[in-house]
Amino acid sequence: GPPCLGLLPCSGFTPAACPLLEYTGANYEEKVYHFGDAPDFDKSQWLDVKFSLGLDFPNLPYLIDGDHKITQSSAILRYIARQYNLCEKVRTWPQGKLPPYQLMANVSFFLSQEVLKIEYLEQLPGQLKLFSLFLGKWTWFAGDKITYVDFLVCDVLDQNRKFDPCCLDDFANLKAFLDQFEGLSRIAAYLASDRCQPYPIFAKIACWGNK
Structure with missing residues (x-):
């Protein structure tokens, strides 16, 4: 099957x-x-x-x-x-390097601890700047062809964008990257379908993204 x-x-x-x-x-x-x-x-x-x-x-x-x-x-x-031949070939993605997803999860599950949210938002621009610099003028994060890395990065950037809608305003290439990714024909069709469920982001026990 x-x-x-x-x-x-x-x-x-x-x-x-x-x-x-x-x-x-x-x-x-x-x-x-x-x-x-x-x-x-x-x-x-x-x-x-x-x-x-x-x-x-x-x-x-x-x-x-x-x-x-x-x-x-x-x-x-x-x-x-x-x-499906979607591994990195031109540039090697540094494993584990993503905007601090675990910290975001902590904030989402314990949002009552307002200090966590403040700390997260304070360090987020610095993390996103590293991503912006790594992407530079490349079309995709691992080179000139799409790889699984782009799906991983897009997912995390999108979650951060939902958490703070303005977080990408200073990073034109990251916004262009997301627009390009979401404009791919099969991705656009998926995002518009009922198979795509953008919410909830986290489980019901979370304080944010649980609906």
Whole structure:
């Protein structure tokens, strides 16, 4: 059967996997696991099957493609990229270098701690400047052809743009990059379809991006 992508109904926990699969034109299925409402946020729908899927490191998201069973978002992206010749060739992307996603997640889950939000927004321009300088005048982040890296970066930039709509105002090349990416025919079709669910970004337990 087609590859199966297991995920939560939160765009922040499936970074770039769906857009990448859509871009390749791959036939794939989604298995969405829903958590319950407050106060318990029941996770039994996932926990009941977590250790029965044959995953080496059971977690969400996962990708099952025949005998290949993969967890961890970046590993899933690299696996898909290898299948469709979308790995870096001209420039090597420094692994792990993204606007501080974990800090953003912390802010989103503990937004009542206003100091976290202030700290995040204070350091964000410096992080985005590094991305702007790395992209420079290149068309894509890893060279002159699109790679899985662009899907990963686009996802994180878009989440930051939702958190702070003005955060890219001083970075014309990053805004142009997002416009170019979202204008790709298959990506534009996906973004306009009911398969694309930009919200919620995080799980129900979060204080921001949970609706």
